[in-house]
Amino acid sequence: MARKYWLMKCELEACTFDELKNNRPDSTGKWRGVRNYQARNFMRDEMKLGDWVLFYQSNCETPGVPGLATIVREGYPDPSAFDKKNHYYDPKSSSEKPQWYAVDIKWNKKLKNYVSLREMKATAELEGMRVVQRFQRLSIQDVSKEHFQKVCSMGGITVKV
DNA sequence: GCCAACGTTGGC
DNA sequence: GCCAACGTTGGC
Numbered sequence: 800m801a802r803k804y805w806l807m808k809c810e811l812e813a814c815t816f817d818e819l820k821n822n823r824p825d826s827t828g829k830w831r832g833v834r835n836y837q838a839r840n841f842m843r844d845e846m847k848l849g850d851w852v853l854f855y856q857s858n859c860e861t862p863g864v865p866g867l868a869t870i871v872r873e874g875y876p877d878p879s880a881f882d883k884k885n886h887y888y889d890p891k892s893s894s895e896k897p898q899w900y901a902v903d904i905k906w907n908k909k910l911k912n913y914v915s916l917r918e919m920k921a922t923a924e925l926e927g928m929r930v931v932q933r934f935q936r937l938s939i940q941d942v943s944k945e946h947f948q949k950v951c952s953m954g955g956i957t958v959k960v
Numbered sequence: 961g962c963c964a965a966c967g968t969t970g971g972c
Numbered sequence: 973g974c975c976a977a978c979g980t981t982g983g984c
């Protein structure tokens with residue numbers, strides 16, 4: 800099956816890209832707390848081991864992509880939805896009938912140059928990419944191979960895709 | 961099942 | 973901190 804490419808948004812205060820590398824066991828982050836059905840479906844149905852991820856930082860001074868990650872655990876029921884004390888607790892979700900899913904991602908490679916959203920918007924080849932569209936709030940987005948490669952080359956690295 | 965109200969996202 | 977857009981909720 801063909802490998803897929805994704806963009807995952809993370810707010811800076813949640814976890815920076817460097818923190819993912821240095822502060823997490825095995826440089827692996829558990830992507831939990833997503834409460835949007837479209838993003839849920841991507842995690843539950845489509846993200847596969849080894850898929851590439853553009854790690855995107857939102858809600859900060861210079862939104863953009865600092866680096867790459869890979870999927871190391873495919874969709875599994877999000878445990879934070881079962882935990883009453885958790886901010887993301889959802890009574891509609893149960894282990895018998897989970898509503899929400901999570902994946903784990905692993906730090907992979909830092910781009911030589913940070914690729915800002917502003918640059919991406921100014922790049923003709925990235926036209927049509929979800930993230931450059933105004934008011935695009937989806938936190939997990941599918942990315943075409945061409946767009947993925949373009950962002951990597953803007954970041955100063957080449958990746959075997 | 962419509963749709964107004966509300967909450968959240970996220971760039972600027 | 974503003975505010976447009978959009979997903980979700982809930983009354984009817």
